[in-house]
Amino acid sequence: MEKFAKLIIDGQEIALPVIEGSEGEMAIDIRELRQQSGYITFDPGYGNTGSCRSSITYMDGEKGILRYRGIPIEQLAESSTFVETAFLLITGKLPTREELTRTSVSLNDFSPIHENMKAFYQNYPPKAHPMGILSAMINAMRSFYPELIDREEELNKTYLRIISKIRTMAAMAYKISIGQKVIYPRPDLCYCSNFLNMMFDSVVVRYHIDDELVRALNVFWILHADHEQNCSTTAVRVVGSGKVNIYSTISAGISALWGPLHGGANQAVIHMLERIERDGMSVEKCIARAKDKDDDFRLMGFGHRVYKTYDPRAKIMKDMCDIVLKKVKVKDPLLDIARRLEEAALTDPYFREKHLYPNVDFYSGIVLRAMGIPTKMFTVMFAIGRLPGWIAQWKEYWNDPEMKISRPRQVYTGNTLNEYVPIDQRKEEVSIC
Ligand code: CMC
Numbered sequence: 001m002e003k004f005a006k007l008i009i010d011g012q013e014i015a016l017p018v019i020e021g022s023e024g025e026m027a028i029d030i031r032e033l034r035q036q037s038g039y040i041t042f043d044p045g046y047g048n049t050g051s052c053r054s055s056i057t058y059m060d061g062e063k064g065i066l067r068y069r070g071i072p073i074e075q076l077a078e079s080s081t082f083v084e085t086a087f088l089l090i091t092g093k094l095p096t097r098e099e100l101t102r103t104s105v106s107l108n109d110f111s112p113i114h115e116n117m118k119a120f121y122q123n124y125p126p127k128a129h130p131m132g133i134l135s136a137m138i139n140a141m142r143s144f145y146p147e148l149i150d151r152e153e154e155l156n157k158t159y160l161r162i163i164s165k166i167r168t169m170a171a172m173a174y175k176i177s178i179g180q181k182v183i184y185p186r187p188d189l190c191y192c193s194n195f196l197n198m199m200f201d202s203v204v205v206r207y208h209i210d211d212e213l214v215r216a217l218n219v220f221w222i223l224h225a226d227h228e229q230n231c232s233t234t235a236v237r238v239v240g241s242g243k244v245n246i247y248s249t250i251s252a253g254i255s256a257l258w259g260p261l262h263g264g265a266n267q268a269v270i271h272m273l274e275r276i277e278r279d280g281m282s283v284e285k286c287i288a289r290a291k292d293k294d295d296d297f298r299l300m301g302f303g304h305r306v307y308k309t310y311d312p313r314a315k316i317m318k319d320m321c322d323i324v325l326k327k328v329k330v331k332d333p334l335l336d337i338a339r340r341l342e343e344a345a346l347t348d349p350y351f352r353e354k355h356l357y358p359n360v361d362f363y364s365g366i367v368l369r370a371m372g373i374p375t376k377m378f379t380v381m382f383a384i385g386r387l388p389g390w391i392a393q394w395k396e397y398w399n400d401p402e403m404k405i406s407r408p409r410q411v412y413t414g415n416t417l418n419e420y421v422p423i424d425q426r427k428e429e430v431s432i433c
Helices: 033-037 073-079 082-091 097-109 115-123 130-144 152-177 191-200 211-224 231-240 246-257 265-279 283-291 312-327 333-346 349-353 360-371 375-398
Strands: 004-009 012-020 026-028 057-060 065-068
Touching: 004 033, 012 033, 065 073, 065 082, 065 312, 073 211, 073 312, 082 097, 082 191, 082 211, 082 375, 097 152, 097 191, 115 130, 115 152, 130 152, 130 246, 130 375, 152 191, 152 246, 152 375, 191 211, 211 312, 211 360, 211 375, 231 246, 231 375, 246 375, 265 333, 265 360, 265 375, 283 333, 283 349, 312 360, 333 349, 333 360, 360 375
Parallel strands: none
Antiparallel strands: 004 012, 012 026, 057 065
């Protein structure tokens, strides 16, 4: 039976349909609200706004649940690979062996990038942030690979092309930034091994591909592969809603991810831990500063809009720290600081009351550091991982008959009708500069 929510405004009763999701999530459909009442809803940051129906990722922030296409993140991290998870997210099902092989072959076929694109990298200022470069390069792909045909088969090729080339572009950006010869992708290597090889092999020292580190990278990327309607995915959906091409849409997602409150948090966490170590700041002092409203210091890698308990990705990432550090035989002092910070925050009333727990970024930087990934590449690593999610969400949006161009409303709070005053009649105090 169809359910309705009743809203009474100015004595007028309005019945609004209720939508129920497959996991019992309830929503009030307000699409007709303005037409019926003249009112709009107000929700800065969209914390209570459902922007779409989606069958890709399910999260329960209270219980700490994350599932891709119904499969728990813990199972995927335990048994899947990044390529298989990408297939799952984009197509909606796990691949057969043959489909997986075909996907891997295509990813290898698409991995080289147009030689002319190298010129872009070479002309960037040496200190340019790789996220800015990556966003520009993905946007540039529209010009280098203009053959976007609407047929599904062609679109599938485009998805694979982006997933494959983003990894080559990221490694190439790194090599050029450190003045080393670019290492090209190898057709005999799988997705993650190829990336590590392109990053760390050189003409001087051959890189030894270690299976455990390859596994760790698979897990890292699986954990980042999608997270429903987060900031960058919303950017992808909003930008894509104007029917812009997929390359420009993904480029917008990369830009949105860059910020320290979102994907840039993994880099910000390491900077924070390094600062604590360098300045000899005590854990107590950090916690006190994070709680002080007059201090702009925040505990980076803590808190989440949706999770009000431990982020399930952070649990897996924390365990990975031990595995990877043991493998590379490194003792990272930042891990010790991170652990002590976590312990102090989890028992502190401020963090408990506000339900602030470690998120995926709290331990991910330590894992990446141990693998040899430079700090300024951390958010690029997140972007490579999030790409299948952006593609899946873009595809879902593109095929959704309910979707319209994104165009929220506002509550205007500026001047009411005002008059233009000629410049020689303006009083000094009305200056706007
Ligand atoms: N340290 C100290 N206080 C915090 C923190 C933190 N990390 N996070 C939230 N708070 C406080 C905040 O000051 C606010 O207090 P009050 O209610 O007194 O004003 C309260 O908790 C609610 O925070 P909010 O900023 O209103 O919550 P939000 O849902 O808008 O923001 C967040 C979520 C992730 C942006 C925020 O928790 C934050 O800035 N965390 C640090 C950055 C970070 O780790 N980002 C990565 C998120 S996970 C990766 C991803 O998916 O993007």
